[in-house]
Structure formats: structure tokens, C-alpha cells
Amino acid sequence: MSDKPKPSRSLAGIASIVAIATLISKIFGLVREQAIAAAFGVGPVVNAYAYAYVIPGFLLILLGGINGPFHSALVSVLAKRDKSEAAPLVETVTTLVSGILLLVTIILILFAPTFIDILAPGLEEPARSLAVQQLQIMAPLAVLAGLIGIGFGTLNASDQYWLPSVSPLFSSLAVIGGLGILALYSGGQVNQPEYIRLGSIVLAVGTLAGAIWQWVMQLIAQSRSGMGRLRLRFNWQLPGVKEVMRVMAPATLSSGMLHINVYTDLFFASFIPNAAAAMRYSNFIVLTPLGIISNMILVPMLPVFSRLAAPENWVELKVRIRQGLLLTALTMLPLTAIFISLSVPIVRVIYERYAFGAEASQIVAPVLMAYGFGMFFYLARDVLVRVFYALGDGETPFRISIANIFINALLDYLLVNAFATPGLVFATIGVNIISMSWLLWVLNRRLHGLPLGEWGIALVGLAGSSVVAGLGSWGVSWGWQQVLGSENLLLQVLQLSLAMSVALGIFAVLVARLKLPEVDILVSRLRQKLGK
Template sequence: MTKQRSLAGIAGIVALATLISKIFGLFREQAIAAAFGVGPVVNAYAYAYVIPGFLLILLGGINGPFHSALVSVLAKRDKSESAPIVETVTTLVSLILLVVAVAVALGANFCIDVLAPGLNPVDHRLAVLQLQIMAPLAVFAGLIGIGFGTLNAADQYWLPSISPLFSSLTAIAGIGFLFWYLGEQINAPAYFTLGSLVLAGGTLAGGILQWIAQQVAQWRSGLGGMRLRFAWQLPGVQEVMRVMIPATLSSGMLHINVYTDLYFASFIEGAAAAMRYANFVVLTPLGILSNTILVPMLPVFSRLAAPEHHLELKARIRQGLLLSALSMLPLTAVFVALAKPIIDLIYKRFAFEEDAALLVAPVLMAYGFGMFFYLGRDVLVRVFYALGDGETPFRVSIANIFLNALLDYLLVQQFETPGLVLATVGVNVTSMGVFLWLLHRRLNGLPLWEWGGILLGLMGCSAIASAASWGFSSLWMQHFGSDNIFLLAGEVILSTAIAFGVFLGLASGLKLPELNILLARISQKLFRRR
């Protein structure tokens, strides 16, 4: 099997598993929207989940610093060396995060005060309760991230990519119980506390189940188990820490931008809930495609880190960026053109009414606009990690904190909630430019003008595709309307197909080999050869 086919196979496994997880995640968000709308329970949850969610994404996510550090180190070593390294790292991380979990639980009120000084008393009380319940996720986040990295380094991709569905299943089960027990009273003020207990408790239970599933697979594969080990002197452990510590700090600095956004959002009614719903819609395809692109490429970047392989590394960087653009920009066209009908189709039912849809739709447009820049920045960060450099992304992230705060302050006054999202887009655009320039210097030159011209051309294709999709959607509304879910689904599906068709038609004129790679992978999965 060739390396190219091997990468395609890994991408296919990750894509399918992530797709299943995201589908269940979508069901979870639909259940939350139907039960609580943009009311106090879900608005409080948006703030209470900031710290646990930050840790789950930062430490426990695929492509997070724990995952990236372990893959970059273990991929270069024999499997027999993995268990001592993994168990030592697990011991150290668990001890540190246990202290963090206790601190979060005891200081929940202070944390919510800092995160959201503008919250009303009801939302504040519910957010504190939910944060206290979810505080143990601090420990499990680190353990999940270690499991992701360990299993991926051993070429196991299915379980790590599908395991997040446990969180969705537990949340859906809890909300289903509430619907059965309370009926239409589920969003009544008298039951805000009960709804908060179920929502936060289901999130915690899902994280625990995810870790257990990974731990079983890790133990069966001989990659380390639940054993305390203090072999700090192992070279592999020290190498993991050299990458993990600055990478964690770098990613942590990036997530401080989320805190800054939510600080401003706490003064706008329903803003946090709107950002949560819109962000999930974007993260569903973004998560699938980012994992498909980044997970198989990180070990490749690591293997090409030596100077004699830098020519091929440059080719892989271009491939990662253009695959990101080719997969994200047509989605940008769709989300910008069809934000309102998409929100109506996914969420508009029961407690989620027209006013909620009108609040969320512009936020979705803003998130959609920044999809490529988010993924492109992640591709470039992984190149630095593969080069054993976590310090450079950390320094850039520190500067980004101040830039994001400035943009938040300026843009929220003009655009309110969508302005907070556009501030993040501005930060990601700036980060991409800085990372490309630094890699240009480190790798003795990148064809930046050539790459920039291609990316501008693809952005133009996206703009035309978005206009075509919006035009068809407008015609559909004039002739058929969207009075029921079938008409609404028809509008979204056909308008989306037009956006993709126009984008691919225009992009094909650029004669990009990356487009052929992308289409070949899609056709390989849809029409498997015998």
C-alpha cells in the first residue's frame, strides 16, 4: 500500500467516525434547543461549560496539545517504549489536573463572576451549580487527550474519533427523561435547577464513559494502563513535555480569546446561547474535515521535520492549506448565503422560536466566514509542533489575546454578537500571516505569492458560489415558500448543491492537484472499488 493510499485510508476512518459523533452531537444540540431555547438554563450552561469545555478541547481534543505532543514523540519510537512514557505522562498530568478540578469546584462562584459579570442573578446561580457539577471533567479531559494521542500513534483511529458520542448520548438520555417527566413544563422557571442538574450531569457522565472506552483499548494494545509511574528521567517523557507544555500554554492563550468574547457577550441578552448554537453548526462539518485533514498529516509533518526532508515538508504544508481551503470555502459560501434557513431547519421547534432564529442566524454567518482561517491556522500550528517548536505558537497566542480584546471592543459596538465572532476571524487571519512568514524564513523560502494567488482565487470562487446559492434560495422562497419542514429542507439542500456545484466548477479551472486528491478521496468513499 502506498503512503498516499495509507493517508487516504486513515482520513476515511477518521471522517466516518467523526461524522457519526457529529451526527449524535447534532441530535444533542437539537434536543437542548427544543427543551431550553435560548433561555436561562442553556445560557448559563454556555458559561458553566467554558472551563470544562476549554479543558476538553485544549487537553482532550483530537489535534490538541496532548494529542499532538504524544503523536509527534511516539510516532518516532518503537511500540515497546510507549507504555512507560504514557504511564509517566498520565501520572503527572492526573496529579496536576486533580488540583485544578478541586480549585474549580471550590471557586465556581468566583469563576462565573470573572467570566460573566453581566449575567442576571438567575443565570449566574445556574451557571455556578453547573460548573461545580462539571468540575471533575478537568481530570478526565487530560486523560482523554492522552488516550487520543497514544492510540493514534499506534495507528488506532476509529475509537478515538467516535468516542465523543458518549457525551451526546448521555445528554440526549437526560433531556429525554426530562421531556417524559415534565412534558411542556420542561422550560418553566420552577424546573430551571433540575434542567441544569441533568444537563451538567449528563456532560460529566459522557466524559467519564469516553475515558473508560479509551482506557480499555489502550490497555488491550499494551500501550499503558492505570498504573502510577514516576519515570521522569525517560528521554521520551522529557521530549513529550518539551512539546506539550508550550503547546498547552499556546492553546490556552488562544482559548483566553473565548473568555474575552464571553465577557463582552454577558452584557448582551442571549448572546452566549446564540454563539453556542451557531458555533456547533459550524463545528459539525469543520470538526469532521479538520480531523480528516489534520489527524493523518501530523505524523507526516513529524517524519519530515529533518532538514533533508524540508522540500517534501513544504509540499505537505501547501497540500494541508489547499485541502483546508477546498473543503472550507464552499461551506463558507453555504453558511453566509443560507444562515437563516439552516438555523430554521436545525433548531426552530418547541422552545426555539422565530426570535431565537433571528438572533442566531447572523452569528452563523460570521462563524461561516472564518472557517478556512480557523483550519488553516491549525495546519500551520501543527507544522511548528512537528518541528519540535511549541514556543513560537505560544508567543503568537499571547499577542493575539490583546488583538482579540481590541477587536472585540471595536466590533461589538458596531455588530453586537456577530462582532465578537468577527474579532476571532481577524485574529486567525493575522495568525496565519505570521505563521506563514515565520515558516518562510525557517524553511528557506515558501512560494507565498503563488499560494496567496491560489487562495485569493478560491475565495473568489466561494463568493460567486455564495451569491448563486442566495439567488436560488430567494427564488425558492418567492415561488414555494418554506411553510413546512419539507419545503425548508428542499430549499437548503438544493441551494447547498448549487453552492458546491458552482464552487467546484470554478475551482476546477485553477488546475489544482489538491482538488483532484480531494475529489478522489470523496469518490473512493462513495463508490468503493471491488
């Protein structure tokens, strides 16, 4: 243990830093997606990229993400040790992990065609060839994922939160810069075979360059903090190294199982033209507010659940679970109303320019509607999973996630024929509904009864409010279209802004009549955020 007290930040302070940095990263991520859409639309380059990025992206999320196993393992071990022990420990873990992931990189390069054929058996040329080439270019992301995850954990352990949270914007900037150079070079010939080939390479190289940039910035901060430099160290016998690996290995396996559903969805999507690109564009729109709001809800909730885990506190714990679920509904359901009723205007404003035309908007909009419908169930499931973690039970959510792999595959098979690409999203929503119901059933037994009827009535009231809000916003949007049209970006932005304002206004008025205490909690949190 360190004898030197570190200046501590409050939980709210840390959450604010992470939320602001995440917002900045999301904004740059949105600009990146807009640039990709403008450059390639929903054509073969983006379809190929969606599959080529599956494995590297999975590794970046799994190993290099905040709250990933590498991050969590480093934080948990370094927090217990003196700062003087950090550098040898971090350098040894970095050497070990880099060696393992270097082998993964070589395998990805050599067997890229096989991996693409397994992930996307229905992918046709030229998308297949482009995907193979992109995967070979991005294969070093395997090593970078581990290095970035180690950097996240090391910097957080030294009480640095800003750079790790904002660093994903470097990847976005690299891709945007590469596409800007491509636009100057191509002179607007976006449909030519040479442009498609070169653009595919630029997209993959930009992604790789962005990850390198992100890691280098972390490495500089890590070195300045005295938490390790870029050097080989083979001191495997350090006690901290063994402890990190004991935490890291099972956590990596457990987290990895949760991403198999993504592979399943993309497997079926490979047989539908442009499905992967449509899912990528629409999913990013939904994940932008979802990521920010989930931080606002989940970060403060987990320690609260943990403090109430003892049986004598279960009455209060039930109240907090209700708060988590209703806060989720209060934030997600109005967004659901907006995404369903205004999917076409949203897609047009965000993406429709250059290579991404009106036809592409009609492909992406129905998928966005499906994703919007599932927002509450996705975040509500996460709230319940945190309750199990607080109770010291990670096994139950893990077992449910294993069962969900098979359920998701079955629902994909059943729904893809009926609904095409949106059917794949509905399958994921079905899995989340089943997971949420299963977790509630287990909690109801474990906590000796939950007031599920009372909670259900409140949720039905909120759902009904969102339906009315959605109908109101759709009516305003439709009326605007009939009277003023939406032939340019300014009219589209004004149409969307007015319709969204109407949706939020109707929802707020109806929810106020329900007199839920969670409304006051949400308003209080928003005032705290806006007041800072």
C-alpha cells in the first residue's frame, strides 16, 4: 500500500470528467461516421469494413475499452501497491500481453480470407476482397488493443481520467483526415473502381493510424506519471504480474462471450445486401446518446447497489432498483419515440450527402427505428446486471449470457426472413427482453419479493406517454413536410428540431402528471450537470 495519500476525486467528479470526455469523443465519432457515409454511402467499402473490423473492433472493445478486463485488472492491482512498484509491473505485463497478441496479429494476416468467409459466408465480390485486404491492414490492432487497455488501467490507477476517456477521438481524427485527403485526390469520382479500392485502403489505414495515435498519447502520459515506459521486461515472477493475469484471464473469457451475438447477427446480415452498413450507421446514432446517458445512470448506481447488498438493507435496495429502472425509462423512452417517429429526418440530417443519397436513407431508417425500439430493454438489462455484481454474483448474468447466444441465433433465423435487416435487431431486442425478465425473476426470489406490479404500472404509464409523444412528433414532421418541404439541410434541421421539441414537450407534460419521484431525481441530476 502507498503511504502517500493521493488527492481523491469524488465519484460525481469522476463521472463528470468521464461524461464530458465521452461526449467529446462521441461528437468526433459522429463526424467520422458522417465522413464515411459521404465518401462511400452504403456500398461495398462500408459493407466490407463492417466485417473486416469485427475481430479488431472486438479486441479493441474487449481488451482496450474502459471497464474491459485489461483496464479492470490493472486498476484493481495497481491500486493496492506503491507507485514505485507500478513501472516494473506495467512493463512486464505489457511485454507478456504484446507477445501473445503479436501471434494473434500474425494469424489474422495469414488467415484473413478464412476469417472473412467464416464471419460473412454470404458476402459477395468486390466486398469480400476488400474485407480481406482491410482485415490484413488492421490486424495490428490486436496488439494495440492490449496496449491501449493497459494504458487505460494504468492512467486511471494514477488518478488520470480525462485522457483515457477522450483518447478515442484521435482514431476519429485519423480517419477523417484520411478521407479528406482521399476526397482531394479523387476529385469526386466516388463510383469508380479505383476510388473504391483506394478508399477501402484509406479507411483501414486511417483506423490503424488512429489506434497508434491513441496509444502513443497514452504512453507519453503514462511515462510522465512514472507508471512505465516502452521497454521489454521479462520479470514474470513479480507477484503483481501473477495477480493481474489471474484477474485478466477469466474476465477476458467472460466478457468475450457477450460479443458472440454480434458475430451471429453479422453472419445472417452477410446474406442481405447492404445490411451490415445499414446496421453500422443506425447503431452509431443510437449508441451516441445511449453511451452518454448510461454513464449518467450506471456510474452512480453501482456503488449505491453495493452499499445496500446486505440483507438488512434490501428494502432500500429494492427502492434503488426501481429508481434505476424508471430513470432508464425516463431517459430512453422519449428517445425511442423520437427514433421511431423521426427516423427518416434523422438519417437525412446526419448522413444524407454526397455518396449517401435518398435511397441509402430509406435503407438505414427502418433499422434505426428497430434499434430505437430496443433502447430501454438494453439499458434496463445493464442496470439489473449491476445489481447482481453488487450482490457478489457474476455467475448468474454469465449463465444467462451463454443461454442468450443460442436464443439470439434462433431469433435471428426466425426473424430475418420476416423483417430482413430490422429482424436482426428485433432478435437482439428479444434477447434483451428475455434477459431482463430472467434477471428480475431471479432477483424477485433472492430478495424475497419485488413490487413488480407497482413497477409495471409506472413503466406502462411512461410507455404510453412515449407513444403519444411519438405520434405528436410524427404529426408535426408530416405537417412540415406537406407545407414547407425539406429540400435543403436548413429546412431538414428545422423540421427535425421542431418535431423533437414537440416529442420531448409532450412526454414531459404527460410524465409530470404521473407524479413519479424518479422525475425529481432526474431533474436534479440534469441541473447538477448543467450547472457545472
